[in-house]
Amino acid sequence: MASYAKGLEGVVAAHTSMSFIDGEKGILEYVGIPIGELASNSSFEETVFLLWNGRLPKHGELDEFSHKIRSRYAMSPALEARLMALPKKAEPMHVMRTLVSSLGLDDARPDVTDVPEVREKALTVLSLVPTILAGFHRYRQGKPLIKPDSNLPLAENFLYMLNGQRPTPTMAKAMDVCLILHADHGLNNSTFSARVVVSTMSDVYSALTAAIGSLRGPLHGGANEGVMVMLNAIPSVADVEKFIQAKLEHKDKIMGFGHRVYRAYDPRASHLKVLAKQLAHDTGNSALYEKSAKIEEIMLREKAAKGIYPNVDFYSATTYHCIGLPLDLFTPCFVLSRVGGWSGHILEQLSDNRLFRPSADYTGPHDVRYTPMNKR
Ligand code: CMC
Numbered sequence: 001m002a003s004y005a006k007g008l009e010g011v012v013a014a015h016t017s018m019s020f021i022d023g024e025k026g027i028l029e030y031v032g033i034p035i036g037e038l039a040s041n042s043s044f045e046e047t048v049f050l051l052w053n054g055r056l057p058k059h060g061e062l063d064e065f066s067h068k069i070r071s072r073y074a075m076s077p078a079l080e081a082r083l084m085a086l087p088k089k090a091e092p093m094h095v096m097r098t099l100v101s102s103l104g105l106d107d108a109r110p111d112v113t114d115v116p117e118v119r120e121k122a123l124t125v126l127s128l129v130p131t132i133l134a135g136f137h138r139y140r141q142g143k144p145l146i147k148p149d150s151n152l153p154l155a156e157n158f159l160y161m162l163n164g165q166r167p168t169p170t171m172a173k174a175m176d177v178c179l180i181l182h183a184d185h186g187l188n189n190s191t192f193s194a195r196v197v198v199s200t201m202s203d204v205y206s207a208l209t210a211a212i213g214s215l216r217g218p219l220h221g222g223a224n225e226g227v228m229v230m231l232n233a234i235p236s237v238a239d240v241e242k243f244i245q246a247k248l249e250h251k252d253k254i255m256g257f258g259h260r261v262y263r264a265y266d267p268r269a270s271h272l273k274v275l276a277k278q279l280a281h282d283t284g285n286s287a288l289y290e291k292s293a294k295i296e297e298i299m300l301r302e303k304a305a306k307g308i309y310p311n312v313d314f315y316s317a318t319t320y321h322c323i324g325l326p327l328d329l330f331t332p333c334f335v336l337s338r339v340g341g342w343s344g345h346i347l348e349q350l351s352d353n354r355l356f357r358p359s360a361d362y363t364g365p366h367d368v369r370y371t372p373m374n375k376r
Contacts, residue, residue: 025264
């Protein structure tokens with residue numbers, strides 16, 4: 001018997017061996033490894049290898065995998081020309097969606113669904129998205145594009161291409177940790193979107209494009225920008241209480257809080273909180289961190305009993321700001337990371353595919369006679 005679950009809450013719709021979430025206990029593991037351990041010890045490249053292969057790489061394997069990624073950083077002339085033809089005022093998430101979609105045009109065999117070949121295509125997308133994002137940001141500012149440096153890891157190379165200078169080791173590490181923490185998260189909305197698309201045996205570019213479209217929504221990845229907008233709207237720590245109370249009285253959602261799965265502190269948020277505090281101190285943004293901490297204090301007082309805690313987007317906003325990223329690049333940075341998770345899920349779906357095709361509960365009328373136009 002079919003049952004209805006609004007928003008598919010509680011419905012298990014796929015098998016995955018990538019990430020495990022215990023929402024009651026606040027646990028997130030990638031292939032069994034607690035997320036905090038990966039954030040402390042791993043790199044983004046190693047994390048993607050782990051997600052795609054179900055195990056950590058050996059030394060030579062990581063070098064080979066990283067080398068492959070770095071060798072694909074550069075945009076083709078055709079892609080660069082498409083980027084330079086975009087309106088400078090375009091919102092970066094629209095740019096990401098449009099240009100990732102366009103990568104299918106450069107592929108001689110875009111429709112292949114053979115897993116090893118799709119993996120190669122996904123690796124190319126993973127390598128290119130930082131170049132696309134940094135390139136668009138410089139282009140819209142009227143600055144020359146910076147060629148990627150294939151000696152640098154993905155996170156560091158992204159900041160280098162964005163700013164035209166090498167980031168400090170602290171900033172490069174912070175960016176890398178953000179990418180690790182955002183890489184995968186069960187059957188979240190964008191991942192589900194990617195799996196739904198590829199389950200029709202459509203192509204990897206269409207699946208990733210759909211996922212980007214899903215991620216940009218303010219209830220999903222777009223929340224990190226919403227958090228920053230909120231922080232900017234609060235003049236000082238002293239104004240936080242009044243601001244949050246007014247929002248709660250209006251039944252407004254506070255961005256960066258709540259989660260469909262977690263009823264406890266999101267483990268990614270705990271890690272990002274520590275990172276945000278340190279970076280805020282180092283970059284003279286302590287007031288921003290203090291505002292965030294005050295919002296958390298109020299929300300825990302008011303909403304923890306309902307299971308509403310900070311989620312990944314809450315402290316990632318302060319973290320990205322301290323790294324020096326402009327507000328409208330926050331959600332695209334989520335893309336840079338989640339392409340790893342989406343692609344892993346696309347590979348899992350293709351490995352054991354069944355078309356997603358749920359049912360809808362029809363709530364309209366029956367046996368209605370057709371009314372001619374002149375009688376309506
Ligand atoms: N602020 C205030 N109240 C909240 C919040 C919030 N951020 N989140 C949930 N609630 C309340 C909500 O008003 C509702 O209350 P009531 O039962 O009195 O009507 C109750 O909690 C259940 O909320 P819901 O929206 O039905 O729950 P959901 O499981 O559909 O929502 C959510 C999950 C993430 C969409 C929601 O918590 C939300 O909108 N949060 C703000 C946006 C956000 O931070 N999104 C990022 C999610 S994590 C990263 C990612 O996945 O991209």
